[in-house]
Amino acid sequence: MLITTYAFWLLLGIALLLSELFIPGLIAAFFGIGALLVGVLTLLGIIDTLAAQLAVFAVFSLVALFALRKHFHRWLRGTEADPSAKDMDDAGVIGSRVKVLTDFTDGTGTVQLNGAKWDAESPDSLKMGDSAWVSEHKGIILVVSATKP
Template sequence: MIEQSWFWLILGALLILSEFFITGIVAIFFGVGAILVGIATAVGLLDSLPEQVLSFSVLSVGSLLFARERIKIWFRGNVSDRWDGDRDLIATRGERVTVTRGFSQGVGQVRLSGADWKAECEDGDLAEGDIAWVIGHRGITLLVSANRPEHSHDHSAS
């Protein structure tokens, strides 16, 4: 019985560690289930292999279904104190951005809504810390200008 409990404890530890490499927040629930079965087996609550497998399945799948969405929130990082929701790039036209990596040959990096974006600027090289304005996009690369476009809707100035 001790050998079986060690099997479940080691399996649980490996599953939890695998979450660092496969970050879907799934393996951790199976790891916790395996550790709980290992402990229950070590103290004599579970004897046979079918009981252990059934307990592992119920604990793992049950915790996955009922707790995953609640726990997933803990693993999301905040990149900004202000979140404007998921906006498409077209809606960002006219937004004020800050240059986070100076432009060289028209290519640099800007920060928009707390995230850094690759950007292109045709009207000169901008230095880190400069303010620019989104005038469009090419794929996921923002097109920016040092000059504020007419009819911009700057939400960053508040």
């Protein structure tokens, strides 16, 4: 045999762990850990048949994936105690005065805020040159109104 069984599992585990660096999603890491576990158990002689190796790999990888992914994801990405208490105006734009650059048609147009051009939505009929105020933002879209909030 060109490569021993335990070496195959160890190399597969390392490859899966390394793939997580290039395609992050925190999924391949659990399969990599499962492959490493099977490689070590095979090296120690605890499991020897292919069926047992595949079963241990599948069970351990899937249990770890579903049981631990949420915890690892929170640990790697961070979390907040109460997301609803987060200041939704993290950009500091709500209440800012903007200049209307184009007439609003069908509730959409463009405005200028701090020298930058923004796509905007408004329930009000706004014309080019009018002033408006930011009432909220939806990502890169500002919601503006003719009256100050």
